[in-house]
Amino acid sequence: MMEWPDLKNPRPRSEPKPYRPVVWPEAQFVPLPEGMIPDTPPFAVVVEARRTRYSFAPLLDDQLGALMQLTCRVRAALAGPLAFAQSHRPAPSAGAIHPVHVVVHRPGDAALCRYDPFEHGLSKLDTSLKPSALRTAMYEVIDAPAGTLLLFVAEPGLTASKYEDAASLVWRDAGVLLGTFSMAAEALSLNFSPMGVTGEPWASQLIPGASLVGVGAAFVGART
Numbered sequence: 001m002m003e004w005p006d007l008k009n010p011r012p013r014s015e016p017k018p019y020r021p022v023v024w025p026e027a028q029f030v031p032l033p034e035g036m037i038p039d040t041p042p043f044a045v046v047v048e049a050r051r052t053r054y055s056f057a058p059l060l061d062d063q064l065g066a067l068m069q070l071t072c073r074v075r076a077a078l079a080g081p082l083a084f085a086q087s088h089r090p091a092p093s094a095g096a097i098h099p100v101h102v103v104v105h106r107p108g109d110a111a112l113c114r115y116d117p118f119e120h121g122l123s124k125l126d127t128s129l130k131p132s133a134l135r136t137a138m139y140e141v142i143d144a145p146a147g148t149l150l151l152f153v154a155e156p157g158l159t160a161s162k163y164e165d166a167a168s169l170v171w172r173d174a175g176v177l178l179g180t181f182s183m184a185a186e187a188l189s190l191n192f193s194p195m196g197v198t199g200e201p202w203a204s205q206l207i208p209g210a211s212l213v214g215v216g217a218a219f220v221g222a223r224t
């Protein structure tokens with residue numbers, strides 16, 4: 001018998017399940033550059049060219065801003081019955097919920113940051129999780145000291161407030177986001193490499209007691 005965890009079949013709930021979103025312990029917000037999208041090749045050329053690329057030079061802030069704009073930035077917030085804003089962003093998401101947060105660590109930064117998709121900037125995280133510990137763990141997968149580390153951190157309670165048996169939706173959201181990053185990075189002539197690790201046990205240590213789980217990680221950087 002094939003071993004395959006049964007994530008069950010999601011169904012919309014008849015009424016939203018009450019849920020209080022995680023409050024991130026954020027210290028300082030630094031906006032990312034806006035509107036710095038360079039001319040990109042046609043989509044068909046991007047699709048042809050995309051590869052996983054393993055060498056990284058440090059990203060400029062303009063490049064990180066453009067990457068987040070083409071992957072995560074909120075285009076429109078939607079008013080709905082849930083206790084938090086749904087939104088349209090570059091990647092699709094079950095229920096327009098976008099339960100996957102992106103935690104960013106730039107090489108040399110003392111702190112981890114969370115990308116704020118509504119405000120388009122980085123919020124420094126006040127967390128006891130040490131960036132060096134996280135990086136050391138990720139270097140076992142890909143040794144990328146000059147790469148910017150992206151940690152995909154899911155908040156399953158968001159999706160579960162609209163759907164029963166939401167786990168597979170959260171994983172599919174993480175996958176579609178990873179794919180969107182891989183295409184956007186290629187369009188911007190950046191090097192991008194996904195990692196098969198989930199980001200656990202690190203992601204769930206970001207905020208003690210909060211229901212956050214790692215659903216992936218990647219390195220991104222400028223071309224060398």
Ligand SMILES: Cc1cc2nc3c(=O)[nH]c(=O)nc-3n(C[C@H](O)[C@H](O)[C@H](O)COP(=O)(O)O)c2cc1C
Nearest residue numbers: 050051052053054141142178193194195196197216
């Ligand atoms: C979910 C996922 C996990 C991956 N994990 C790793 C990884 O841990 N290490 C690695 O070197 N490449 C990883 N990759 C990259 C794949 O090895 C790569 O996509 C594959 O070899 C095909 O090459 P291409 O992306 O250049 O077309 C991963 C890709 C995906 C989509």
